[in-house]
Amino acid sequence: MSLQEIFWRPSAVTSVLVLLTLLFCRGSVSTPVIKVMSNDSSRVVLQCESAGWYPEPELLWLDGEGNLLSAGPTETLRGPDDLYTVSSRVTVEKRHSNNITCRVQQRNTNQSRETHIHVPGSAVRKEPSATFIIVIIGLLYVGAAIAFVWNFMLSKKPDTKVNETELKTMTQKRSRARGDDTENKEIKEEPPSEQLEDDTSAVDMSEVIKEGEENQETETQSTAQSALTSSEN
Numbered sequence: 630m631s632l633q634e635i636f637w638r639p640s641a642v643t644s645v646l647v648l649l650t651l652l653f654c655r656g657s658v659s660t661p662v663i664k665v666m667s668n669d670s671s672r673v674v675l676q677c678e679s680a681g682w683y684p685e686p687e688l689l690w691l692d693g694e695g696n697l698l699s700a701g702p703t704e705t706l707r708g709p710d711d712l713y714t715v716s717s718r719v720t721v722e723k724r725h726s727n728n729i730t731c732r733v734q735q736r737n738t739n740q741s742r743e744t745h746i747h748v749p750g751s752a753v754r755k756e757p758s759a760t761f762i763i764v765i766i767g768l769l770y771v772g773a774a775i776a777f778v779w780n781f782m783l784s785k786k787p788d789t790k791v792n793e794t795e796l797k798t799m800t801q802k803r804s805r806a807r808g809d810d811t812e813n814k815e816i817k818e819e820p821p822s823e824q825l826e827d828d829t830s831a832v833d834m835s836e837v838i839k840e841g842e843e844n845q846e847t848e849t850q851s852t853a854q855s856a857l858t859s860s861e862n
């Protein structure tokens with residue numbers, strides 16, 4: 630095996646390149662950059678990228694406790710300078726606050742770079758506190774009590790609707806007994822809805838009211854006459 634043959638063996642070429650990288654390109658690897666690709670209420674999608682590696686490095690995602698996260702496949706790009714750029718995406722649930730690490734490392738050359746990002750936990754996902762639940766239940770009880778008392782008061786109130794027969798009996802009573810002005814007003818102020826519903830009833834009512842007024846007039850006349858006679862006496 631000649632010296633030329635040894636030199637052109639692929640492994641030898643690689644070894645030389647690694648040696649050259651170690652000697653001259655040390656520190657050319659870029660610190661990983663983490664980008665937030667999407668960020669909603671429940672999860673964030675992060676992307677990590679690092680360039681200038683030789684040979685191809687590995688990319689790892691770690692959580693705050695140093696556990697490996699399952700991420701998407703690592704994409705590798707080889708530039709014209711034979712150096713590698715690696716990138717990978719990971720989806721992180723916002724169940725709790727977490728410090729995520731992107732680590733890019735090359736075991737053979739004993740190089741590693743890492744970047745951290747803080748993912749705050751989502752407030753929406755928090756369990757409602759016990760005090761909040763107690764306050765809500767308390768408000769429901771108060772509301773139910775108010776509704777109960779209100780219904781009770783309404784049921785005690787007499788029915789304001791007076792039907793036709795009741796009206797007639799009232800006027801009959803009134804024509805017999807001495808009517809006063811307040812009673813007369815009450816009849817006039819009957820709900821107009823009943824009058825609109827039925828034309829005949831409306832006529833009846835107006836007649837009834839007229840009767841009442843006439844009665845009232847005659848009564849006042851008679852009382853005036855009696856007063857006159859009494860004064861004469």
Ligand SMILES: *[C@@H]1O[C@H](CO)[C@@H](O)[C@H](O)[C@H]1NC(C)=O
Nearest residue numbers: 693694725726727728745747
């Ligand atoms: C994340 O890191 C910051 C400091 O870099 C620290 O204050 C915080 O407690 C860490 N959070 C978690 C969940 O590890």
Ligand SMILES: *[C@@H]1O[C@H](CO)[C@@H](O)[C@H](O)[C@H]1NC(C)=O
Nearest residue numbers: 734735736737738739740741
């Ligand atoms: C990598 O370097 C560290 C010091 O920076 C050393 O402790 C460790 O033994 C090295 N590992 C290898 C595999 O060379």
Ligand SMILES: *[C@@H]1O[C@H](CO)[C@@H](O)[C@H](O)[C@H]1NC(C)=O
Nearest residue numbers: 665668669673746747748749
């Ligand atoms: C996601 O968005 C929220 C608010 O919109 C912000 O507080 C949080 O820092 C963002 N997360 C990341 C990882 O940038």
